[in-house]
Amino acid sequence: MKLYEYPKLGEQAYRETLPNGLSVVVVPRPGFTRKMAYFVTDFGSIHREFQLEGERFCVPAGIAHYLEHKMFDLPGRDVSAELAELGANVNAFTSYDMTAYYFSCTEQFDKCLDLLLEFVSVPYFTAESVEKERGIIDQEIGMNADAPDSRVFEMLMEGMYCHHEIRVPILGTSESIREITPEYLELCHKAFYNPANMILCVVGDVEPETVSCIASARLGDALRPMGEKLPHKDEPMACVEHLRQARMEVAMPTFQMGFKCEPIGVGEAAIRQEIVGDLAAEALFGESSELYLRLYEQGDIDSSFGGGFETVDGCALLTCGGDSERAEAVRDAVLAQAAKLAEQGIEEKAFLRMKRSALGRRIRDLDSFDSTCFRMCAYHFSQFDYFDFPRVYESVTVEEVQEFLRTVAQPERCALSVIAPIGGN
């Protein structure tokens, strides 16, 4: 494996692409007991239309998440129990644009890693087990329907996007999951659980060569045909609906608002755009912004308020939210402040302070194995080496951030989603 050094961060990374196309990254952490591995596919809930070996497919909503649940089955074996016996904590999640399987352990790392690679790479779906899972996932959908934080975000996506699949909840719906069959699951597995579409990232005090040897032995060397995602439909920058409201059993109204942004693409330009978006979010409504203080002091927001710049394959948005009795007033204040910043500009000194703060928080975040693995993988799919972030931060200018705000913070790009208490005003 090839060694890369990042002296400013006190980090190193070993990297290699195996003959089967799998990217392997090992971040050594000498002196730590815990070891963590992420095995991730560049396939999430939005990737419903694709081509495989010349044929076009459209799969039911919620299938990426359904597949995540079913991957833990191996013939006659209980993977979770085997990993637990080795002392590993195993889990998985499905997001809009990726599915991750991961574990952390303190001992017997090699065995745990091999087992992770095995269960994620071996498809085993019986009609009976797929049927049984439907009940469990339907329950999860029910639980999600009771969770205001998820609902308010999903409603915002419905309001903001007209074509992009982010409109559809990651879990799918009770109706859409009824269409899921073992055949569909096999198809998605074949198309996207292909080493060439995946990354294996390990953080911990491990031998890098062992990691790539285990991966090679378990996954084989052959390159196989892979699913090709269809390009995203052109998405207008105006929102479909500027306000969506619902009532739920909540103590206090809760809201999310968003500004639609141009998708960021891949590579260094994309990461630069992401950092610009992050800094714009800080300048506009971050905790040290003028606006945050004013809204907080007026009692229009509380410490639950927060936001940032979110990117998903094919879309990007500036979003913030929290609990508030006056969500529409908060939205108007954010719009007005964005216009003011775009016009008057951001002070250079304040900008440098913001950059230093954002950089410091990213560096601190490297202490978290989870966050480091997650970011290494996500940025890999964006074709960028995550540990290069300090260099990009240094070069971002205040003009870029102002320009971003000028473009993005427009009323037609803005939507608001509010959940109010049942029986309230």
Added chain:
Amino acid sequence: MIQVIELLPGVTLRCFPAERFKQGCLSLQFLRPMTPSEAALNALIPAILLRGTREYPDLRSITLHLDDLYGASVGTLVRRVGDYQTMGFYCGFIEDKYALTGDRVLEPMIDFVGELLLHPALESGVFCREFVQSEKRNLITTIEAERNDKRAYAASQLLRKLCSGDSFGVPRLGEREWVEAITPETAWEHYCRVLEESPVEIFYVGSAAPETVAARLKAIFMQMERNPIALPAQTAFQGGEVGDFTECMEVAQGKLSMGFVTPITNRDEDFAAMQVMNTLFGAGMTSKLFMQVREKRSLCYSIGSGYYGSKGIMTVSAGIDFDKEPLVREEILRQLQACRDGEITPEELTAAKEAILSGLRGVYDSPGSIEGYETTAAIGGLRLTVEQYRKAVEQVTAQQVADAAKTLTLRTSYFVKGVEA
């Protein structure tokens, strides 16, 4: 590994020297008894302090100062540790070596904590009315927000009932009405008492020399008039209401919470066995509850148990369909009976022990988990070091698990179900 320095009587600094992290952490907690008369005050005061000081008069000047310290964070800390409630701050900050050459973060950070404690923004000799009002609102929102998370709500309602005769029945942040009753005057008066009489626990993880940290901190406490009063020792569970309670809400999924009690606490010999019992029974994806009730019988979406070692309480929570409640309840008790009867496979025992051991082995891998384990152990009376705790868990036998299970009795349950049409 941990260096304990008594800065002044009743002010203890525990240092965990570490070079391998990118951030340091400093926590500072005043220890109070957990009681209805002051729970809300203790929860509110750190938030008021973080609103403004003499030098940093408002929220924005505070956050700008923290931005200058490379995005350092200072959060309020309000914990329940057995019969105590702690109040104070938790700070996370970049290690000096990752800052630009010559910039320092740790020392200004300690000074800032001193500023928060010693020079809060005042108005007519008490806390600023506006800060108190808005933090009261925030605290009430946080307390009420519990209703949004139905599982947490059912669990906390259960504890209110189960522990009505015990400090554990007092919600960690107090009740809405208690917060409403607070005035700038009562808050200030209480804060002065806290500063004067409460024992203080400070914890530092990072690369700086303990003596440096100690000297800087001592200078802060030298400026206070201290007259510390020791707290009463931790106590075991004292009974509350017995029975099954049901509440109707507009929800799609029901939440069942069951409360069991045991004489075994974290101060007892059998603590490790009880911990293994809880894990084997209901914590994690290989537990009996997860495997039997969720996986095998598909009776629920989520299920899990938790053991509060400082009190000797075990709770079970499950997310279920409304009509499955009797079935789920019966199945949970059946699984508990299986534990009591010693129906424990070697695999189950190993998996449960490994889950705990793996957590313990990883304690020293992050500043936050070191702080969490060590301060909670020091304050809560757990007399085991991580190493001793590990050894104790390794030695637990299936028979000891069964014996621990036999000490558990179901006292109270709380069920949140949907409104009937």
